[in-house]
Amino acid sequence: MSGKLTARAKFATVLLRGAAALSRATGRGDGSVIGGRVGLVVEPQLLNLLAEGRGVALVSGTNGKTTTTRFATAAMEAAGAVATNSFGANMPTGHTTALAKQMGAELAALEVDEHYLGQLLEATSPKVVALLNLSRDQLDRAMEVTSLAAKWREIIENQIQETVVVANADDPLIVWAAQPAQRVVWVAGGQNWTADSSICPVCGKHLDRFGEFWRCPSCGFTRPNPTWTVADQGSAVMAPDGSRVEIDLRLPGKINRANAAMALAVAAQFGVSPHQAAPRLTTVESVAGRYATVERDGRRLRLLLAKNPAGWLENFDMVRDGLPVVLALNAREVDGFDTSWIYDVDFSSLRGRHVIVIGDRRTDLAVRLQIDGVTFHVVDDISAAIESVPAGDAEVVANYTAFQDIRKEFNRVN
Template sequence: MTDHKLPMRAKLATSLSRGAAALSRATGRGDGSVIGGRIALMVDPNLLAELAAGRAIALISGTNGKTTTTRLTAAAMGVLGDVATNSLGANMPTGHTSALAKAGATPYAVLEVDEHYLKQVLDATHPKVVALLNLSRDQLDRAKEVAMMAALWRDALPGRDLHIVANADDPMVVWAANKAVATGTSVTWVAAGQRFHDDSWVCPECGASIERNGDQWACVAGNLSRPVPHWAVSGDGVVDNTGTYHHIELQLPGRVNRANAATALAVAAHFGVPPAKAVPELAKVASIAGRYAVVERDGRTVRLLLSKNPAGWLEAFDMADDVPTLLSINARDPDGLDTSWLYDVDFSSLRGRRVLVTGDRAMDLAVRLEVNEVPFEHVKSFAQALTLVPPGRLEVIANYTAFQDIRAELDRVN
C-alpha cells in the first residue's frame, strides 16, 4: 500500500487526518489518534479499507490484554519490516484509520480492536490473522453480556480467508472460534490461561455446566471442551507448536504477560517470523502507554498497573508484590459508571499488606474491602499516599481515568 495508489478523496482524507492529529498533539489536547481518524472518515467513509489494502494485517481483540499483546506482536513483527499499529490503544475504526494514515506505506499492520467492533474491522481490513484473547464482563452499564459478545464473534468469523489464534483456556473464545474452524478456517490454539472463571461456568452451546480439572475444562454434556493447545506458557518461557521451548525475559510483570507474549509469538510465526528472532524483540518492550511504568519519586519506587474489570484486577493482584499498595477507582465515562463490579473481585489476597485507597469512588472500594476484611487507609490523592508510605516500593493499581489522574500527579510531583 502506498499513498500514490489511493484515490484523490482518500489522499485528501489522509492528509487531513495527519494534520488534525498533529494539531491535537501540538495544542496538548491528546495524541490525535481519534480526532484524526474521525475527520478523515467524514471526508472518506471508506478510508480504513483503502488504507488497509495491500498490507498484511493482524487484528488483536479481547476484553483484557489487547494493548499489551498488540504492542508485543508489533515488536515481533518488526523483524520482517515496518509495522503500522495503534500503539496507544485507540481501538475503534477512527483509531485504526488514524494509525494507518500516520504510518504511511508499511507492509504490515497490527491493530488492537475493541471486541464490539471486531466484525466491522474484519470487513474493512481483511486481516491475515485475528487473535482472540479472552471474553469477560466489562463496564456493566454499557458493555454487552459475555455470551452475547461471544455469539457476535461466532457469527463474524466464518467465511473469511484468515487464520485464527485463540485462547484454548477460555470456553467463550473456543465456542466463538469453533464455528469458523468447523467450516475450514485454520486455528492455532494457545494455552494462555484464564484467571477469572465467573463468566464461563455454563456451556454457551447447550447450557450445561462446565467442569474444570487442572488445566482441562469440558461441558458435562460433551458439547464443548478444551482443545489441545499448539502453544503454551511454561515456566518463564513459551513452548511453540514444534515443541521447542523459548526462554523469555520480559520487562513486563506477571504470568499474564508471558501469555500475551505467547499469543504475540504465535501470531508473528504465522507471518513467518521465527520465534527465536522474535523473543529478543519482546524483551525490549518496557511500558505500554504508561502501564507497568516504574517511576522513582522521593525515595519511593512506584509501579503503575492499569486494571479495568474483575479479570484485570485479579491479574494485577498476581503481578503486585507484597508491598504497600494504592488502589484507585473512578467511575467517569471511560471507566463505566457502575462500580458494582467491585463485588466480582476477591480482594482477600491483599490481607496482610498495607492498603491505601483513593479516587472518586474510594468509598465504594472501602465498603468492598470491609466485606473482604481487608484493612485500608483512605488518602485524598496519590501525592498524599507518597508521603504516608516509607521509602521503598509502592504498587499502584487503578482503573482508566484514575490511572490517568495518577500519571498526571506523577508529572507534577517534583
C-alpha cells in the same frame, strides 16, 4: 501505500495528520481519535483504502489486547515495518490514524475494541485475528459476555474465510466463538478468571475443570489441544514443532507470559519464527504507561492498570510481596458508572498489607475492602497517597480514568 490512494484519500490523510498534530500541540491528547474522525468525514472509505495491500493482524479480547498488540508488533517487526495503534485508540478512528501515520509499513498490528471486530474484519481483510478472552466489563453500557461471544461466533462464521484465527484454548467462550473458522491456531494462554465461563456455551450445563483442562459432561464440548503452550511457569513457550522457546520478559505477571505466547503465534503467521521473535519481546518495558515506574519524594511507584474483575485479579498476581499498595477507583463514562463489579473481586490477598485508597469512588472501594477484612487508609488523591507510604517502592493499581489521572499528575506522555 500513498501511491495507491485516490486524490480524495490523500487529501483526507493530510487533514487527518494536521488535526492529530494540532491535538498534540494543544495538549488535548495524541490526536488518534480526532485525526481519524476528520479523515473519515472527508473520505468514509479511508480505513479500507489505507489497509489495502497490507498484512494485517487484529487483536481483540476483554483483557490484554494492548499488551499483546505491543508484543505482536515487536515480533512482527522481524518481517518488516509495522503500523500499530500503540496508544490504545482501538476503534476505527484510531485504526485509521495509525495506518495514515505509517504509510510505508507493509504490515499492521491493530488492537480492536471487542464491539468493533466485525467492522474491522470487513475494512481490513486481515491475515490474522487473535482472540484473547471474554469477561464482564462495564455491563451498564456493554454487551453481556455470552451475547458478545455469540456475536463473535456469527462474525467468524460469516466474515472469515482465509483469515487465520489465533485463539485462547483455555477460555470456553473463545473456543466456542472461534469454532466456525476454517483455520484456528490454539494457544494455551491460561485463564485465572473463570467466573464468566463456568457454563457451557453450547448446552448451558456446568463445565468440569481440571486445572487448565475443561469439558462439558453433558454435550462433550471440550478444550481443544493447543499447538502453542506456556511452559515451565512462564519461562518458555512450546512451539508447534515441539521446540522450546525461551522468553525473558520485562513485563510482570502470568497474564503477560500468556500474551507473549499469543504474540509469537501471531508473528508466526507472517513467517517469523518464534526463536527469531522471542528476543524482540524483551524490548517491551511499558505499554501506554502500564508497568511504568514514576518517582517522587523518594517513592518509586509502579503503575498497574485494572479495568474489570479479571484485570484486578491478574494485577494482584503482579503485586510484589511486602510493598505498600495504592488502590484507585473512578466511575466516569469510559470506566462505566456502575461499581457493583468490585464485589466480584477477591481482595483478601491484600490482608496485612499497607493499603491506601484513592479515587472518585474511594468510599465504595473502602466498603468492599472492609468486607474482605483488608485494613486500609482513605486519602484524597495520589499526592496524599505518596505522603502516606514510606520511602522506597510501592504498587499502584487503578482503573482507567484513575490511571490516567495519576499519569497526568506525573506529566507522563508514554
